[in-house]
Amino acid sequence: MASVTLSKLRKSYGRMDVIHGVDVEIADGEFVVLVGPSGCGKSTLLRMIAGLESITGGEVLIGDRVVNDLEPKDRDIAMVFQNYALYPHMTVAANMGFSLEHRGTPKAEIAKRVKWAAEILGLDEMLERYPRQLSGGQRQRVAMGRAIVRDPQVFLFDEPLSNLDAKLRVVMRGEIKSLHQRLKTTTVYVTHDQVEAMTMADKIVVLNGGRVEQIGAPLELYDRPANKFVAGFIGSPAMNFIPGQITASGFAADGALLPLPEAAHDLPPRPMLYGIRPEHFALTSEGLAATVELVEPMGSETQVTMRLGGTPVIGAFRERVRAEPGETIRVRPEIASVHLFDSDSGKRAN
Amino acid sequence: MSTVAANGTPAKERKVARKRPFWTMERRDSLAGYLFIAPQLAGIITFVLIPLGLVFWYSMHEWNVLGARFNYVGSRNYEQLLSDPALLEVLGATGIFSAGLVVFNLSLALLLAVLLDQKLKGITVYRTLFFSPVVVSLVAWTIVWRFLLQNNGGINSILLLTGVEGPNWLRNPTTAMISVIVVQVFKNVGLNMVLFLAALQGVPRELYEAARVDGAPRFKQFRRITLPMISPTILLTSIITIVGSLQVFAQIAVLTQGGPGMSTTVLVYYLYQQAFQFHRFGYGSTLSILLFVIVAVLTFVQWQMRRRLVFYER
Ligand SMILES: Nc1ncnc2c1ncn2[C@@H]1O[C@H](COP(=O)(O)OP(=O)(O)OP(=O)(O)O)[C@@H](O)[C@H]1O
Ligand SMILES: [Mg+2]
Numbered sequence A: 001m002a003s004v005t006l007s008k009l010r011k012s013y014g015r016m017d018v019i020h021g022v023d024v025e026i027a028d029g030e031f032v033v034l035v036g037p038s039g040c041g042k043s044t045l046l047r048m049i050a051g052l053e054s055i056t057g058g059e060v061l062i063g064d065r066v067v068n069d070l071e072p073k074d075r076d077i078a079m080v081f082q083n084y085a086l087y088p089h090m091t092v093a094a095n096m097g098f099s100l101e102h103r104g105t106p107k108a109e110i111a112k113r114v115k116w117a118a119e120i121l122g123l124d125e126m127l128e129r130y131p132r133q134l135s136g137g138q139r140q141r142v143a144m145g146r147a148i149v150r151d152p153q154v155f156l157f158d159e160p161l162s163n164l165d166a167k168l169r170v171v172m173r174g175e176i177k178s179l180h181q182r183l184k185t186t187t188v189y190v191t192h193d194q195v196e197a198m199t200m201a202d203k204i205v206v207l208n209g210g211r212v213e214q215i216g217a218p219l220e221l222y223d224r225p226a227n228k229f230v231a232g233f234i235g236s237p238a239m240n241f242i243p244g245q246i247t248a249s250g251f252a253a254d255g256a257l258l259p260l261p262e263a264a265h266d267l268p269p270r271p272m273l274y275g276i277r278p279e280h281f282a283l284t285s286e287g288l289a290a291t292v293e294l295v296e297p298m299g300s301e302t303q304v305t306m307r308l309g310g311t312p313v314i315g316a317f318r319e320r321v322r323a324e325p326g327e328t329i330r331v332r333p334e335i336a337s338v339h340l341f342d343s344d345s346g347k348r349a350n
Numbered sequence B: 001m002s003t004v005a006a007n008g009t010p011a012k013e014r015k016v017a018r019k020r021p022f023w024t025m026e027r028r029d030s031l032a033g034y035l036f037i038a039p040q041l042a043g044i045i046t047f048v049l050i051p052l053g054l055v056f057w058y059s060m061h062e063w064n065v066l067g068a069r070f071n072y073v074g075s076r077n078y079e080q081l082l083s084d085p086a087l088l089e090v091l092g093a094t095g096i097f098s099a100g101l102v103v104f105n106l107s108l109a110l111l112l113a114v115l116l117d118q119k120l121k122g123i124t125v126y127r128t129l130f131f132s133p134v135v136v137s138l139v140a141w142t143i144v145w146r147f148l149l150q151n152n153g154g155i156n157s158i159l160l161l162t163g164v165e166g167p168n169w170l171r172n173p174t175t176a177m178i179s180v181i182v183v184q185v186f187k188n189v190g191l192n193m194v195l196f197l198a199a200l201q202g203v204p205r206e207l208y209e210a211a212r213v214d215g216a217p218r219f220k221q222f223r224r225i226t227l228p229m230i231s232p233t234i235l236l237t238s239i240i241t242i243v244g245s246l247q248v249f250a251q252i253a254v255l256t257q258g259g260p261g262m263s264t265t266v267l268v269y270y271l272y273q274q275a276f277q278f279h280r281f282g283y284g285s286t287l288s289i290l291l292f293v294i295v296a297v298l299t300f301v302q303w304q305m306r307r308r309l310v311f312y313e314r
Helices: A042-050 A092-101 A107-121 A136-148 A166-183 A194-200 A218-223 A228-233 A262-266 B011-017 B025-058 B076-083 B087-116 B123-135 B138-149 B154-161 B173-201 B205-214 B218-229 B231-246 B250-255 B267-277 B281-309
Strands: A004-013 A016-026 A031-035 A057-062 A077-080 A154-158 A186-191 A203-208 A211-216 A240-247 A250-253 A256-258 A271-276 A281-297 A302-308 A311-317 A328-333 A339-342 B061-064 B069-072
Touching: A004 A042, A016 A042, A016 A057, A016 A203, A016 A211, A031 A042, A031 A194, A042 A057, A042 A077, A042 A154, A042 A186, A077 A136, A077 B205, A092 A107, A092 A136, A092 B205, A107 A136, A107 A166, A136 A166, A166 A194, A186 A194, A194 A218, A203 A218, A203 A228, A211 A218, A211 A228, A228 A240, A228 A271, A228 A339, A240 A256, A240 A311, A250 A271, A256 A281, A281 A311, A302 A328, B025 B061, B025 B281, B061 B076, B061 B281, B076 B281, B087 B123, B087 B173, B087 B231, B087 B267, B123 B173, B138 B154, B138 B173, B138 B250, B173 B231, B173 B250, B205 B218, B218 B231, B231 B281, B250 B267, B267 B281
Parallel strands: A031 A186, A031 A203, A077 A154, A154 A186
Antiparallel strands: A004 A016, A004 A057, A203 A211, A240 A250, A240 A271, A250 A256, A271 A339, A281 A302, A281 A328, A302 A311, B061 B069
8 A cells, every 4th residue: 555646746648738737645545536527637637656557747656656757557546437348258257367367477376366356256156257247336346356455555436436326326425435445445436426536535636627626525615615616516405695785784796695604705706606505505594585487305304496585505404394485485596505705716715 | 890990881791892902011021122132043943053062073083184084983082082192281271271371361450450540640541552463463473572582682682682581482481381371461451451441440449548547558458449449340251261361272273283292282282282283173063062161161260259259349
């Protein structure tokens, strides 16, 4: 096991810059998730760590070794690809043992390691099958088996669950997490799904347009997003942003006066965004008036799309809301969970 | 049949009311299918099955066009075939030619395909270059090579410049066979090359990436991933090439006329000699039947081998 350090990492394809100076420290044994919208450079970053993509600038360190110019096989990493990249003409056992063959591992030892990995992943019955004879989830496990037999320093995962259906994704999410808890191998995991990021990560790196927006533990990002992008990306349904201005009596938005936390009253009266998560609205009898536009009962909660003055917002309530579109309900934002962002820079202001 | 349909009428009555028309969906579908294959079927019957039957019919006759003889002789041509002293030599030459051609053609085609599968500037120019002999006229191509291979021809002149005295290529049994094979391979290698190129490009890139991460060196990647993944194409090209090689004629006729001796007299050339030089059409037909049987058996065997040698994705 080893730490991984990305230092001022840059990547260009020809004249197009894709990664613009990324710094990330990954501690030994940590589970780090790179998350961000499509095209933000997650895969590129991961492939640079793997050695499948050349490095334009900066350094990648595995342990205290600079690996910029090492071939993938010399970096002691294992990678799980998005579509698994299983060798279709080899059995499950051969797929898992392939990497050991090139390390001069004796046959008996290979068989032993394959068996060990297969037991962990529940694949013992399928060692002689071919990938085409497996279900999506089983293929996913074989891909993981191929990674763990070698006992590498670092695991790299590139959206490994995106080809699975929603239910299986939740199961495999748990399996990967418990595998990590068991093996404690440093892991870099790429996904565009913020729920995966929140549930699995020790530490999340939020990427956008080839830059790091914020690095932190899942709940840190949820509780104190550093900017509007992270605030909007983490959490589902996404945070509401209400444009307006800070005044002595509260936050003046279009047709509504929203309550502010104590400390925010000292902020300069500039155009701001008032950020409030749907789950941080409470139904009350004397709150702000909101016109209901749509009610979506989810069972565990009810999502209500409503209009606060001129701004459409979403509220998520534990209570079952029985309101018809057009009706008025009264809601109150939890003051402790209000986020203020600068309108221009998007940076956090409170 | 006591079930009652949703609207209250007993199911039995409704069935009677719904009389099936003659043109059911199924009948219409099969009619369309037969119509689609009809032109092809007509072609196969006229140009394949009928000639095949005729050849078989002729093979049981003694037929001399010049002597205007056409007599039924039963199996005599076949008995003659089995005791033909030249047959072994002809089959030997055919075997050497086909084996040499297939091995040389497929390895060269695969080598070229691997080389041309690189992402380099101007690579399409090279691809076109290596493919171009395929579209050149076979006879013209062979005539050019006959000049090159003559004793005082282009190749020996070049060899002489480097101080080597080349052999008389087409007049020595071994070099004659090699020459015929090489000329044929250079003519057709582009076709297999293109097929291999397409197959190589069909191998998913992630497999190579996974293999790199797994630490497989380049040649191992080729042997363990590329070859199995393109094995269906290897089977296809080897069938095409073997069947094609058994039918080689123009090259032999232009380059060696089957000589020196019988060293390059392959089956089709022998057939041509018997039928058109010695006017023994009956025996020529018998040789055609032999060729047909050989091709059919080889194709069947290769097709059977695919189970063991070929990996299919689905
Ligand atoms: N070979 C390439 N040549 C040029 N541009 C590329 C190449 N590969 C990737 N890019 C660009 O680099 C950027 C980052 O791509 P990358 O594949 O890393 O995105 P991603 O975050 O993994 O997205 P996704 O979630 O869709 O997989 C994209 O804008 C993409 O267009
Ligand atoms: Mg990606």
